[in-house]
Amino acid sequence: MIKSKGELFFLLFILLGAVFLFWETLKFGGGQxxxxxxxxxxxxxxxxxxxxxxxxxxxxQYLIKTEKGAEGKKATLDxxxxxFLIAVALIVGYLVLLxxxxxxxxxxxxxxxxxxxxxxxxxxxxxxxxxxxxxVIVVLFTKVMYVPLPRGxxxxxxxxxxxx
Amino acid sequence: xxxxxxxxxAVFTPxxxxxxxxxxxxxxxxxxxxGLNSTMGTALLIPFTFAMxxxxxxxxxxxxxxxxxxxxxxxxxLFNVPGAPEASATVFDGYEMAKKGKAAEALGYAIICxxxxxxxxxxxxxxxxPQLAKVGLTFSQPEYFALAVAxxxxxxxxxxxxxxKAFLAGLIGLLAATVGMDEMTAQQRFTFGGKALLGGINFIxxxxxxxxVGEILARVEETKxxxxxxxTKVSTKLPRIRDIMKMKWLLLRSGVIGTAIGILPGxxxxxxxxxxxxxxxxxxxxxxxxxxxxxxxxxxxxxANNAAAGGAMVPLLTxxxxxxxxxxxxxxxxxxxxxxxxxxxxxxxxxxxYSIFIAMYLANIFMLFAGLGVAKLFSHFRKxxxxxxxxxxxxxxxxxxxGIRNDTNDLWIMFSCGVLGYFMKxxxxxxxxxxxxxxxxxxxxxxxxxxxxxxxxSLLEFLFRPIGGTILLIAVLSFIYSIYRxxxxxxxxxxxx
Numbered sequence: 001m002i003k004s005k006g007e008l009f010f011l012l013f014i015l016l017g018a019v020f021l022f023w024e025t026l027k028f029g030g031g032q033x034x035x036x037x038x039x040x041x042x043x044x045x046x047x048x049x050x051x052x053x054x055x056x057x058x059x060x061q062y063l064i065k066t067e068k069g070a071e072g073k074k075a076t077l078d079x080x081x082x083x084f085l086i087a088v089a090l091i092v093g094y095l096v097l098l099x100x101x102x103x104x105x106x107x108x109x110x111x112x113x114x115x116x117x118x119x120x121x122x123x124x125x126x127x128x129x130x131x132x133x134x135x136v137i138v139v140l141f142t143k144v145m146y147v148p149l150p151r152g153x154x155x156x157x158x159x160x161x162x163x164x
Numbered sequence: 165x166x167x168x169x170x171x172x173x174a175v176f177t178p179x180x181x182x183x184x185x186x187x188x189x190x191x192x193x194x195x196x197x198x199g200l201n202s203t204m205g206t207a208l209l210i211p212f213t214f215a216m217x218x219x220x221x222x223x224x225x226x227x228x229x230x231x232x233x234x235x236x237x238x239x240x241x242l243f244n245v246p247g248a249p250e251a252s253a254t255v256f257d258g259y260e261m262a263k264k265g266k267a268a269e270a271l272g273y274a275i276i277c278x279x280x281x282x283x284x285x286x287x288x289x290x291x292x293x294p295q296l297a298k299v300g301l302t303f304s305q306p307e308y309f310a311l312a313v314a315x316x317x318x319x320x321x322x323x324x325x326x327x328x329k330a331f332l333a334g335l336i337g338l339l340a341a342t343v344g345m346d347e348m349t350a351q352q353r354f355t356f357g358g359k360a361l362l363g364g365i366n367f368i369x370x371x372x373x374x375x376x377v378g379e380i381l382a383r384v385e386e387t388k389x390x391x392x393x394x395x396t397k398v399s400t401k402l403p404r405i406r407d408i409m410k411m412k413w414l415l416l417r418s419g420v421i422g423t424a425i426g427i428l429p430g431x432x433x434x435x436x437x438x439x440x441x442x443x444x445x446x447x448x449x450x451x452x453x454x455x456x457x458x459x460x461x462x463x464x465x466x467x468a469n470n471a472a473a474g475g476a477m478v479p480l481l482t483x484x485x486x487x488x489x490x491x492x493x494x495x496x497x498x499x500x501x502x503x504x505x506x507x508x509x510x511x512x513x514x515x516x517x518y519s520i521f522i523a524m525y526l527a528n529i530f531m532l533f534a535g536l537g538v539a540k541l542f543s544h545f546r547k548x549x550x551x552x553x554x555x556x557x558x559x560x561x562x563x564x565x566x567g568i569r570n571d572t573n574d575l576w577i578m579f580s581c582g583v584l585g586y587f588m589k590x591x592x593x594x595x596x597x598x599x600x601x602x603x604x605x606x607x608x609x610x611x612x613x614x615x616x617x618x619x620x621x622s623l624l625e626f627l628f629r630p631i632g633g634t635i636l637l638i639a640v641l642s643f644i645y646s647i648y649r650x651x652x653x654x655x656x657x658x659x660x661x
Contacts, residue, residue: 007591014336021339021354028351037621040351043609044342047335054332080385087384088583091377091558095575111555118384120551133556137563140197147567 002062015055022048083117090114102152102160107134138164171518174219175526180519183220184526187227189534194228195235196247196538198372198564202232203490210496218501219516223523225497226477229490230527231534233433233473234278237466238539241270243557245376245564250433250469252371252603253441256596257454257461259375264457267543268401273459274466275535276403277415281467282528284419285426285474289481290521303428305615306632311425312608314639315439317446317646319597327647329593336584337601338608340365347610360573367602369565369578374595376561377582380554382589400539403459414444414460415467422468426475433472435607438600440468446642455596474524480505481517 002008025048028041094110111130120126141147142164151160174180187209194205205228213221236248241258254274261270319334343354344364355361408415418440425436444464445454454461473490480491498505503513510517565578588595619625627633 002591004591010587010591014332018339024354028353038613038616040346040349040353042613044339044353047338047342050335051332051339054328054335058328058332083384084381084586087381091579091582094562095572095579098575099572107559111559114555114558115551118551118554120549125552129552129556133559137559141563141567148570149563149566150572 002058008059008062011055011059015052015059018048018051018055022052086117087114090117098150100153100156102156103149104134104138104160104163105152105156107137167514167518170515171522174515174519175223175522180220180223180523181526183216183224184227184523185530185534187224188231188527188530189538191228191231191233192235192238192531192534192538193231195232195251196238196542198239198245198247198560198567201236201248202229203493205232206490206493206497210493210500213497214500218498218503218513219519219523221501222494222497222516222520223527225494226520226524227527227530229494230282230470230473230524231531232490233282233470234275234466234531234535235538237274237278237462238271238535238542241274241462242267242542243376243553244379245372245557245561246368249368249371250437250472251465252367252434252599253437253465253469254462255371255375256441257457257459260455260457261459261462262457266457269403269459270457270462271400271535271539271543272402273462275400275532275539276408277418277463277466278470278535279528279532280408280415281419281422281470282474282531283525284416284467285423285471286521286524286528288423289474289478289524290518303631304629305611305618306626306629307635308428308607309611309615309626310632310635310639311435311439312604312611314635315435315442315604316600316608317442317639317643319600326592326594330597333588333593333595334597334601337598337603338605340370340598340602341605342609347606348613360576363569363571364606365577365602366568366574367599368568369574370581370602371599372561372565373578373581374585374588374599376557377578378585378589378595380558381582381586383550383554400536400543407459411460411463414447414463417443417447418464418467419471422471423475425468426472427478432476433469434603436472436475437465437469438603440464440466442600446646451646455594470528477520477524481509481520482506 002011022045025041025044028039028044090110090113094106097106108130111133112126115126115130138149141149149164151157151164190205190209191202195202206225209225209228213224216224232248233250236246236251237254237258239245239247240251240254241262244255244259246252246255258270258274261267316334319330341364343361345351345355345362346353352362421440421443422433422436425439426433441454441461441464444460445451448454448460476491477494480494495505498509503509503516561578562575565574566572568574584598585595587593588598615626616623627636
């Protein structure tokens with residue numbers, strides 16, 4: 001049972017996504033070819049049909065209930081959601097910059113910003129943990145276990161190569 | 165009997181015991197760090213074993229394997245991040261117990277059940293290895309499909325009051341499993357012409373994202389910066405024998421399931437853990453409590469995954485076929501010593517074979533001590549406030565997701581699943597069915613399509629097989645019973661609620 005408009009939008013997003021992907025499956029070839037009668041679109045179409053039916057069912061159920069007078073919670077942007085959006089933006093920024101700047105530069109900067117967002121106030125802790133954690137991961141993964149980490153490009157690559 | 169005595173003499177030497185202890189400690193440590201696992205550990209150790217005696221080298225590798233399978237549960241319980249894929253199902257109840265301040269008990273159950281599961285599978289391994297391997301070889305696509313369906317019916321048990329939400333989550337997982345190149349036709353599905361999704365959605369970044377990143381994003385919204393989970397000192401608290409005895413049937417069932425699944429080539433400890441969990445839910449008198457943080461939710465998957473580790477050694481030793489990724493690497497350990505795993509090894513190197521059996525018994529017992537030490541080390545991190553711990557977990561999660569394939573696309577998969585997990589958590593959609601769908605999706609689809617092709621598209625021929633049909637019948641009946649029970653009782657059961 002849907003309880004808020006936010007959840008309604010969440011389901012609508014899934015429903016539209018499922019419809020779009022169902023349309024994508026119609027482009028799959030090979031139904032009668034190598035894969036036999038059960039081609040590559042067979043299974044995804046069954047799964048997507050299930051998703052569409054359940055989403056539609058839940059949404060219709062919600063709309064009928066709200067028409068009967070049940071109040072849905074309004075979706076509003078408050079400080080909590082703003083913190084969430086900033087966190088998402090920070091993570092996106094980290095993931096975008098990681099291949100260009102490399103792990104050793106991006107990670108401590110990201111950690112400092114994220115700790116600040118989470119309310120940490122001790123500068124010593126923020127700097128110590130950010131640099132310490134990055135150093136531990138670099139040593140453990142690249143020196144001990146030989147697992148490569150992103151090095152970045154151009155001058156950042158050269159900088160990373162000093163360490164790993 | 166002589167061969168057993170001879171093998172005992174070979175194993176109970178200071179050098180051999182040292183290597184077993186070292187291997188277990190390394191395995192538990194590697195398993196507990198996301199991004200590192202026992203497969204990687206055994207691969208890296210193979211060159212070192214070259215200079216050792218074959219028995220020492222192989223004991224070291226198998227000890228790493230045993231320890232690594234357990235190690236993943238430590239970070240799963242303490243930080244909601246499975247250290248290894250095998251520990252994915254342990255997250256469901258392990259972290260919930262930790263949130264309730266019962267991390268010590270959760271770690272205790274995980275270690276004891278891992279130890280018992282491992283010992284059970286080794287016992288089975290040396291008693292009935294050849295016979296079980298033959299049964300495993302009779303499994304064909306319909307049987308694999310039936311096994312996968314049996315595990316997927318768990319979703320109905322987890323749905324309860326919000327069964328539609330659980331099914332939706334399960335279907336999203338099944339859909340995510342279809343992304344990438346179709347195994348049967350090489351058709352690209354949902355890749356949108358790019359290379360990023362060609363290899364499919366790896367379930368480890370997805371699990372890390374849905375659970376760990378989703379949790380971090382949810383915590384960001386909280387105004388308080390201190391962790392709300394209990395910050396008291398956590399030291400592993402082993403369960404009492406009486407508590408273990410209460411779960412004897414669950415342990416036996418999970419042990420049998422894990423060993424049997426481990427024997428099947430290509431179906432490893434991760435699948436065993438999920439099926440172990442699903443069967444624990446199915447047979448429980450209080451299925452509604454699963455997912456809320458109960459010991460049975462840890463005992464089921466932890467017994468099964470460690471039993472699968474032993475089970476996976478059966479086809480390796482008896483037929484030379486690896487039962488899992490790590491055992492495939494261990495084959496390399498045999499080959500560097502000029503040994504070809506297979507039935508002839510029992511005739512040519514019986515002392516070595518029995519030494520490996522005994523080493524695996526000891527590894528599972530040593531795991532108890534190594535696990536206590538590593539868990540104690542990790543538990544110190546729980547005393548750190550979340551404003552410090554959260555970013556550390558995120559970076560560790562990111563490195564873990566990246567380390568699977570050294571691919572930054574996996575980081576985006578982790579992030580996407582993190583955002584999805586956040587909204588699912590917010591709107592009370594259970595995440596576990598989505599992960600179950602993702603893990604078992606490919607097996608379900610491919611075994612069905614291949615099986616139907618083999619049966620010339622005759623559904624009756626596909627379904628009515630002695631073993632597969634029986635498993636399927638049990639699965640369908642239990643599925644119907646789950647729905648009936650939830651509709652009649654209207655019990656409010658949801659995994660995340």
